[in-house]
Amino acid sequence: MTITATPSPTATGAGLRSAGLEHRISRDPARFRVLTGDRPTGPLHLGHYFGTLRNRVRLQDLGVEVFVLIADYQVLTDRDTAERLQEHTDGLLLDHLALGVDPARSTVFTHSAVPALNQLLLPFLSLVSVAELGRNPTVKDEIAHSRQSAVSGLMYTYPVHQAADILFCKGNVVPVGQDQLPHLELTRTIARRFNERYGDVFPEPEALLSAAPLLLGTDGTKMSKSRANSIPLGATADETARLIRGATTDADRHITYDPETRPGVSSLVLLAALCLERDPHEVAAEIGGGGAAALKRTVTDAVNSHLAPVRARRAEYAADLTYVRSVLRAGNERAAAVADRTLEEVREAMGTFR
Ligand code: ATP
Ligand code: MG
Secondary structure (H helix, E strand, C coil): CCCCCCCCHHHHHHHHHHHHHHHHHHHCHHHCEEEEEECCCCCCEHHHHHHHHHHHHHHHHHCCEEEEEECCHHHHHCCCCCCCHHHHHHHHHHHHHHHCCCCCCEEEEEHHHCHHHHHCHHHHHCCCCHHHHHCCHHHHHHHHHCCCCCCCHHHHHHHHHHHHHHHHCCCCEEEECHHHHHHHHHHHHHHHHHHHHHCCCCCCCEEEECCCCCCECCCCCECCHHHCCCCECCCCHHHHHHHHHCCCCCCCCCCCCCCCCCHHHHHHHHHHHHHHCCCHHHHHHHHHHHHHHHHHHHHHHHHHHHHHHHHHHHHHHHCCHHHHHHHHHHHHHHHHHHHHHHHHHHHHHHCCCC
16 A cells, blocks of 8 residues: 655656656666765654655665765754764664664765765865755755854755765665755766766766655654654654644644645644554544544554554664664774775776875
């Protein structure tokens, strides 16, 4: 059964392309390499889980090589300093391990430990115009939510940094949420322009969207780590209940699934449907006149039961942080070796000094 949220027109096109991509991956997983990641700005949440995390593990299990980036430098795009970096980095590692990311097959690493990756930013910046950077709708949205009074150069250029993240390991599949589509388009442009100018080095990566490419948070806007509107994967059952009780709904007592006109109610319905693997219209119809209180009870039970095994595994890993951090150290070494090789190729292609 397929559960579909109502995506924007751009996401609809990308969704169709995703279906074709899925088919090609399942035919020959060894031809694909995934790069994807998150900023260590807070705990991973259900938006990540349904938007991209599940796809990461599924692709790994299909035999695709997976790179997961903990984008520590990018924390500084919208704030002055990176707070609680160690805690958030540990949290990201715990979430990935609990969900089934296997360090023997997948590489988890941080920006700051892979200098050669960051060096790709220089040639890549020369391939894009300032106007292109300025029109990126996701960057505009993030500026609107930024905690800084002035917009930093890093905010405008981080989509180019993201191109370096993807292309350093020649990633050709990027499982992401809808907000990342403009960035991925820019990565494709950079790969194409580099290849035209200097000869074929990079693939043009494709986005892989899930059925929930834009999950809304408890305030009815995109669920985000930094917006105090998320339901963290690592939250307790009680915390989850409290967060869902505080979610925005509306005055209409009869529960329906209508994302266009009732975003708050519909995102709760969708959350329950995703956890229960059911159709959101059916879930809404069942609650019907029960109102927001019944809806929230259904969502809380569905989320807590769905996440119980993940949370149990997460707690086991949390008891062994020495092991968890060793996974990152090994991943950093692997990623650094890959980045060194790519940087070498780039220098060769560009005819720069070595
Ligand atoms: P921040 O608020 O710090 O930017 P975030 O919650 O937006 O955090 P990111 O680290 O920016 O998370 O995003 C990591 C990945 O998760 C990206 O691929 C992004 O598209 C996806 N993602 C984030 N939020 C959602 C969401 N609400 N629905 C679907 N996918 C999401
Ligand atoms: Mg974000």
